[in-house]
Amino acid sequence: MSAELQAFRDGLRQFVAREIAPHVGAWDEAGTFPRELYVRAAEMGLLGIGYPAELGGLGITPQDARLRLIATEEIARAGSGGLMASLFSHNIALPPLLAQASAELQQRVLPDVLSGAKIAALAITEPSGGSDVARLRTTARLAGSNYIVNGEKVFITSGMRADWLTVAVRTGGPGAGGISLLAIPGDTPGLTRSPLQKMGWWASDTALLHFNGCRVPAANLIGAENSGFRAIMENFNGERLMLAVGANAFAQVCLDEALDWARQRQTFGQPLIQHQVIRHKLMDMRMRVQTTRAWIDALIAQQEAGPTTPEWVADLCLLKNQATQTMQHCADQAVQILGGMGFMRGCKSERIYREVKVMMIGGGAEEIMKELAARQLGQC
Ligand SMILES: Cc1cc2nc3c(=O)[nH]c(=O)nc-3n(C[C@H](O)[C@H](O)[C@H](O)COP(=O)(O)OP(=O)(O)OC[C@H]3O[C@@H](n4cnc5c(N)ncnc54)[C@H](O)[C@@H]3O)c2cc1C
Incomplete structure (x- = not known):
């Protein structure tokens, strides 16, 4: 990773640890989070990725997909999909405007949203x-x-x-x-x-x-x-890629939490991690997370080399399924390893376990992803 991308990741990690992670439990219970967080996120360069500078964005750069990946992974470390979905809802609302709206309409909408003033x-x-x-x-x-x-x-x-x-x-x-x-x-x-x-x-x-x-x-x-359908379908590609990145990042959070717990928790006179069956669960989780991450990287690399092909779209649909199944597996295994604690509110894996199904349904449900992939590959 370039020094610039690493610096962006490091800055975000501190921001999330300081201004988001300590509050997500309370925000979840309250069913909302402060509107001011949009402004802070804009100041941190989170909202403007992939939008032109003249519309209030950070400018279009060849690194945009990587920057969005980093932003998604780092926000995910707080362990709240709800926060991520709302904070980044502009990334599914604005791309059609950016691609097709008049310059006048773009100016009326984008700068206020990208500054965090509007949602x-x-x-x-x-x-x-x-x-x-x-x-x-x-x-x-x-x-x-x-x-x-x-x-x-x-x-x-x-x-x-x-x-x-x-x-x-x-x-x-x-x-x-x-x-x-x-x-x-x-x-x-x-x-x-x-x-x-x-x-x-x-x-x-x-x-x-x-x-x-x-x-x-x-x-x-x-x-x-009457040209909206195509715009909607193209918009889904960006949404599905970030859903896949987010799902895999939440799987990693579950793995990290389970590993920490397995090292600390004593059962039958020794740390949980000393039991082979627990170690194997952790390695199965890692295997899925790493495989999915490699596929994400490969699809982003293909996108960067552009233009994308029907095969790329098919693989993106299947990647969304792969990533959300990875999240489902890891959330389930983490809650199991955490035992009763995994069932308690305040535990990231407990929240992520409740957030799995929306990832498997939203932005195109699993069954639809398989159908679309088969059609893109000309197999039906
Ligand atoms: C928390 C949350 C947030 C959301 N946010 C947004 C948002 O911001 N904007 C927005 O527009 N939408 C949003 N959605 C909606 C989401 O995209 C839809 O729920 C999703 O596309 C599925 O549509 P549906 O719920 O109507 O299910 P349906 O289309 O009724 O499908 C029900 C089930 O049947 C399956 N199915 C349907 N057709 C077939 C078929 N031909 N073959 C086999 N199986 C099939 C589906 O895969 C699904 O499992 C959100 C949903 C949730 C839960």
Whole structure:
């Protein structure tokens, strides 16, 4: 790793140890974290990675994927997926704007979000289904210089607090060809939001959104009308790569916590780690984490060499499954090694155990990942 990347990692590690890790337990119990953390994260260079300097980002560099990987891994060390999901929700909301929105719309949205002053969220999923994006029902009808938006979105990360929502809407006929993306301000009259209670990710707000006759300026259309489906699919690639990185990083956190415990805990007159079966569990965890990390590195290297291919997209889908299964295995084994302590709140592995399933479902569920991979490889 270059000295520059290592310095970025070292700085972040101290930031997370000082300003995040001591608080994640309380934030999880409170079901939220302070808004000011977005500003601190922006100051630390966490929010602007991969965004142009003229829009308030750190500038586009060849190292962006590595910087995002480091940012994700270091935030994960605090052991809270909910915090990570909300703090970085802009990374699923803004890329379509960056790729396709008018310069004027980009200037209205990106600088405030990248400085941490405003929060952005992505709203694709609807109560009638999330996997089959092409069938979404929320409508946007052009009336003069506004779209009138009606419909519902569900399970939206940062949905309660978002100042900007990147929303998938139907502007045309049925199917993938009738979908557009709109940037909708959070204070639009007719938009109501309700919080949802969850198995995990407690520090993250997750919302049900109702759009009831919301008037949205036509200038807030992202890209050409009815071209949204492709933008949504391309956006998923970035989300899935970071979900994979995050899942593997949480697996590592579980391994670290279990190893520490196994060294300290005495059973039958000796440290737990002296029992062969425990050592083997730890080595099985390490084997999976290291394998997954190597695959992540390989896919990032291919992306850097660009352009990406259908085979790369297929492998990315399978990598997401591999990483989330690694997280599931390691969370399960860590809780087992920690014994009763692993069941107690305040233990990172306990929280991560509760956060596994959302990683296996969100951003494209396991079954959908396999289907998409097979299609990309031309095998169905
Ligand atoms: C905490 C949380 C945060 C989220 N954040 C966001 C967000 O910020 N923005 C957003 O837009 N969405 C968000 N989501 C939604 C998430 O992306 C969806 O839950 C996911 O895409 C699955 O959609 P669904 O829940 O409607 O399941 P469904 O599409 O109803 O699928 C249910 C199950 O059936 C399986 N399945 C579906 N079709 C097939 C098939 N053809 N063959 C085999 N199996 C199939 C799926 O894999 C899944 O296991 C979030 C979800 C959660 C839980």
